[in-house]
Amino acid sequence: MASFVGLDPSEYRDLVRRALDEDIGQGDITTQAVVAEDQRARGVVIMKSAGVIAGLDIAAETFRQLDPDITMTLRRRDGDCCTAGEIVADLEGRAQSLLAGERTALNLLQRLSGIATLARRFVEAADGRMTILDTRKTTPTLRALEKYAVRAGGATNHRMRLDNGVLIKDNHIRLAGGIAPAVARAKTTRRTDPIEIEVETLRDVDEAVEAGADMLLLDNMTVADIREAVRRCRGRATTEISGGVSLERIPELASTGADFVSSGALTHSAPAADISIEIEPA
Numbered sequence: 318m319a320s321f322v323g324l325d326p327s328e329y330r331d332l333v334r335r336a337l338d339e340d341i342g343q344g345d346i347t348t349q350a351v352v353a354e355d356q357r358a359r360g361v362v363i364m365k366s367a368g369v370i371a372g373l374d375i376a377a378e379t380f381r382q383l384d385p386d387i388t389m390t391l392r393r394r395d396g397d398c399c400t401a402g403e404i405v406a407d408l409e410g411r412a413q414s415l416l417a418g419e420r421t422a423l424n425l426l427q428r429l430s431g432i433a434t435l436a437r438r439f440v441e442a443a444d445g446r447m448t449i450l451d452t453r454k455t456t457p458t459l460r461a462l463e464k465y466a467v468r469a470g471g472a473t474n475h476r477m478r479l480d481n482g483v484l485i486k487d488n489h490i491r492l493a494g495g496i497a498p499a500v501a502r503a504k505t506t507r508r509t510d511p512i513e514i515e516v517e518t519l520r521d522v523d524e525a526v527e528a529g530a531d532m533l534l535l536d537n538m539t540v541a542d543i544r545e546a547v548r549r550c551r552g553r554a555t556t557e558i559s560g561g562v563s564l565e566r567i568p569e570l571a572s573t574g575a576d577f578v579s580s581g582a583l584t585h586s587a588p589a590a591d592i593s594i595e596i597e598p599a
Contacts, residue, residue, distance in 0.1 A: 321396060321468040321469055321471070322465075322468055323374075323395075323465070324374070324375075324461065324462070324465045326374075326378065328461045328462070328465075329375050329378060329461070329462060330378065330382075332458065332459070332462070333375065333378050333379050333382055333421070333425075334382060336379070336421045336424070336425070337379065337382060337383060337418070337421050340420055340421050341417055341421075345413070345416060345417040348412075348413050348416045348417060349413065352412050352413050352416065353412075354411075354413060355411075356411070356412040356413070356598065357409075357410070357411065357412060357598070357599035358409070358410070358411070358412035358415050358596050358597060358598055358599050359407070359408060359409045359596070359597060359598075359599045360407070360408040360409075360415055360594050360595055360596035360597070361404045361406070361407055361408070361594070361595055362376070362404065362405050362406040362407075362408065362426070362592065362593075362594050363402065363403070363404055363405070363592065363593050363594070363595060364399040364400065364401060364402065364403045364404075364405055364590070364591075364592055365401060365402070365591035365592060365593055366401050366590060366591040367398070367399065367400050367401045368398070368399060368430055368431070368433070368434035368590045369396065369397065369398055369399070369430060369433040369434045369436075369437045369469060369470050370393055370394075370395060370396070370397055370399050370405050370426075370430050370433070370469075370590075371395045371396065371426075371429040371430050371432065371433035371465070371466040371469040371470070372395065372425050372426045372428070372429035372430060372462070372466065373391055373393070373394070373395055373405065373406060373426070374395070375425050375426070375429070375462065376389070376406070376422040376423075376425060376426045377389040377391075377406075379418050379421050379422040379425065380408065380410070380414070380415070380418045380422060383414050383417060383418040384410055384411055384414035384418075386410050386411060386414070387408065387409070387410030387411070387414055387415065387418075388408070388409050388410060389406055389407070389408050390406060390407045390408075390409075391405070391406050392404055392405055392406055392407070393405040393406070395433075395469045396433070396469040396470075396471075398437070405592075408594070408596070409599060412596065412598070415594075415596050416596065419594050419596070422594070423592060423593070423594060425462070426590075426592055427589040427590050427591070427592050428459075428462075428463075428466075428587075428589055429462060429463070429465070429466040429469070430466070430589075430590035430592060431466075431587040431588050431589040431590045432463055432466035432467060432470065432583060432584055432587040433466045433467070433469040433470035434470065434587070434590055435470065435564070435582070435583055435586075435587040435588075436449065436451075436466070436467045436469075436470025436471060436472040436583050436587075437470040437471050437472075438564055439470075439472060439564055439567055439580065439583065440470065440471040440472055442564060442567035442568055442571070443567050443568075443571045443578070444568070444571065446571035446572070447558075447570070447571045447575055447576060447577060447578055448473050448576065448577045448578075449471075449472040449473060449567075449577075449578060449579075449580070449583075450472065450473050450474070450475040450557065450577050450578065450579040450580075451464060451467045451472060451473070451474055451475055451579065451580070451581075451583045451584055452475055452579050452580070452581040452583075452584070453475070453476060453478075453479075454581035454584055454585045455584045455585070456584070456585075460477070461477075463584045464477060464584075466584075467583055467584065470583075472583060475579055482510065482511070482513065483503050483507050483510045483511065483512050483513060484513045484514075484515075484534065485499050485500070485503060485512070485513065485514040485515065486515045486534075487515055487517075487536075490514070490515070495524075496514060496516070496521060496524045496525050496528060497524055497527070497528045499514065500512055500514060500525065500528035500529060500530050501528065504529060511531040511532060512529070512530050512531050512532070513530065513531065513532035513533070513534055513557070514530045514532075514533060514534065515533075515534040515536050515559075516533050516534065516535060516536065516546075517536050517537065517538065518538075518542075519542055519545055519546060519549070522535075522546045522549055522550065523549065525554070526549065526550060526553050526554055530554055531554055531555070532554055532555045532556070532557060533546065533550055533554050533555075533556050533557070534557050534559050534579075535556055535557065535558050535559065535575065536559050536560045537559075537560035537561055538558075538560075540569060540570070540573060543556075543558060543570070543573045543575060544573050544574065547573055547574040547575050548574075551574075555576040555577070556575040556576050556577070557575065557576065557577040557578065557579055558570050558573070558575045558577070558578040558579070559578070559579045559580075562578055562579065562580040562582065563580075563582065564582070
């Protein structure tokens with residue numbers, strides 16, 4: 318896959334700190350009870366199922382914050398396709414620290430790798446015929462990480478936040494008094510921003526194009542209507558398919574000629590990847 322925009326550590330340091338506090342509390346009393354304080358250990362991070370890895374630097378940050386003495390050596394990079402049973406990283410350091418950080422590191426790694434794996438499947442199903450977009454349907458406070466995982470999987474981010482673009486949805490349209498008034502007002506107040514608007518029927522498509530919308534969000538339309546909408550928009554506006562988008566539907570939707578398809582499933586329905594950390598005495 319092509320290279321993708323990474324994460325600045327400032328985007329996850331505080332989140333990792335809070336995740337460790339949440340899990341460890343006043344201390345890992347089980348490990349403290351059964352493992353000597355000076356015990357050294359080594360470990361490996363293993364992909365138990367095939368998929369795309371994402372979040373390795375975040376997992377390393379988890380151990381780094383807990384104990385700077387821990388070393389995590391990466392064998393793979395985020396965005397790589399890995400096979401079941403493959404070792405993606407090596408760990409070494411104090412046994413107590415490795416055990417205390419194991420679950421937090423894995424929770425983050427499994428969540429992000431699951432998203433990256435699903436995103437890759439969507440991209441492969443589209444086969445270069447349309448761009449796969451995510452949505453703002455992300456876990457609160459984890460958006461930067463989850464959208465990073467989407468990029469690691471080869472898909473593309475839509476809006477990161479509400480200040481990243483004008484997207485007029487059905488509630489906006491009702492409050493503005495219709496499609497044409499909504500587009501006109503947006504063009505007046507946001508002169509330099511492309512205007513995207515949600516449409517549900519071919520009549521809506523015609524109205525939005527005539528009003529000068531730059532991009533149409535084709536919401537829950539039939540495949541036949543999507544094809545016709547694309548035809549009517551050609552050379553006048555770009556098109557994005559949305560609503561009820563599943564992995565199984567991507568090949569058919571990609572055949573419609575639409576420019577984009579967005580799916581909240583990339584982030585809200587991705588199953589966690591099966592990854593484990595195995596630790597032994599050094």
